[in-house]
Amino acid sequence: QKEVEQDPGPLSVPEGAIVSLNCTYSNSAFQYFMWYRQYSRKGPELLMYTYSSGNKEDGRFTAQVDKSSKYISLFIRDSQPSDSATYLCAMNPDSWGKFQFGAGTQVVVTP
Amino acid sequence: DGGITQSPKYLFRKEGQNVTLSCEQNLNHDAMYWYRQDPGQGLRLIYYSQIVNDFQKGDIAEGYSVSREKKESFPLTVTSAQKNPTAFYLCASTLSPRGNTIYFGEGSWLTVV
Numbered sequence: 001q002k003e004v005e006q007d008p009g010p011l012s013v014p015e016g017a018i019v020s021l022n023c024t025y026s027n028s029a030f031q032y033f034m035w036y037r038q039y040s041r042k043g044p045e046l047l048m049y050t051y052s053s054g055n056k057e058d059g060r061f062t063a064q065v066d067k068s069s070k071y072i073s074l075f076i077r078d079s080q081p082s083d084s085a086t087y088l089c090a091m092n093p094d095s096w097g098k099f100q101f102g103a104g105t106q107v108v109v110t111p
Numbered sequence: 112d113g114g115i116t117q118s119p120k121y122l123f124r125k126e127g128q129n130v131t132l133s134c135e136q137n138l139n140h141d142a143m144y145w146y147r148q149d150p151g152q153g154l155r156l157i158y159y160s161q162i163v164n165d166f167q168k169g170d171i172a173e174g175y176s177v178s179r180e181k182k183e184s185f186p187l188t189v190t191s192a193q194k195n196p197t198a199f200y201l202c203a204s205t206l207s208p209r210g211n212t213i214y215f216g217e218g219s220w221l222t223v224v
Contacts, residue, residue: 008151032211043117043201043215051211088153092211099144099213103153 003027006089006102015111019076023089023102026070030091030100033065035074038086038104047087048074079109113138115216117202123222124196132187132219134202142210143185144203147171148218154201160185161208189221196223 006023013019021035032051036044048063050056050072056063064073072091076083089102115136124130136143145157156169160179174193179185189196202216 002153004153006153034212036215041199041218041220043115043217046212046214049212090213092213094209094211099154099156101154103151 001026002103003100004089004091004102007105008103010106010108012108012110013079015079015081015109017079017109019074019079019083019107019109021074021076021087021089021105021107023072023091024070025072025091025100027091027093027100028067028070029093030067031094032092033063033072034090034092035061035063036088036090037083038088040085044088076107079107081109081111083107084109115202115204115214117200117216117219119219120217121220121222123224126223127191129191130189130196130221132189132200132202132221134185134187134216136183136185136202136204136216138204138206138214139182140204140206140210140214141182142205142208143179144205144213145169145175145177145185145187146201146203148199148201157187157200196221 004025035048038044053065053067060077062075086104086106088104118133144159146154158177160166176188200219
């Protein structure tokens with residue numbers, strides 16, 4: 001079983017809708033949680049970074065962490081066609097070299 | 112602008128040849144990493160380096176080699192011993208070895224024919 005599970009999608013939504021993404025994990029030692037956006041044939045770009053449990057908002061993006069359920073989420077409001085990409089979750093137990101990544105969810109926002 | 116530069120972006124090689132992928136960063140980050148990305152498998156760690164002249168094997172180091180002679184440079188050599196080298200390779204860095212946010216380069220596509 002993988003340490004981080006992420007539905008590969010594709011997740012197709014109409015423009016303006018809310019995109020809801022999530023990852024589950026098994027290692028309770030994870031403390032730091034990240035979301036990345038990756039366009040086709042490009043490197044991942046950091047979107048959100050969260051420490052421990054709670055919510056964090058940045059513009060149209062909201063990240064949530066529920067450590068009791070080992071579940072993290074990313075919400076994208078007012079989605080745009082430019083949001084079409086693969087979204088990766090990542091986490092770290094505060095021990096270097098030990099980042100774990102989800103396989104990524106492909107999102108398609110249709111005009 | 113600070114960032115991580117990988118080159119070349121696309122590389123084609125014949126089976127049995129070694130190939131070296133370049134990674135340079137001007138973020139003044141201490142730690143650097145190499146990942147391999149295959150469809151549906153997420154990112155897998157090949158090698159990582161905490162400081163100059165020191166590096167550690169990751170989960171899939173067989174068939175790869177690295178060096179860290181300068182803080183800003185961490186080249187990866189894909190050797191002929193790597194059984195399935197065709198993949199997307201990502202170089203990354205963190206501010207410190209215990210850095211909690213990892214930043215990526217734009218990646219290098221290697222195709223072995």
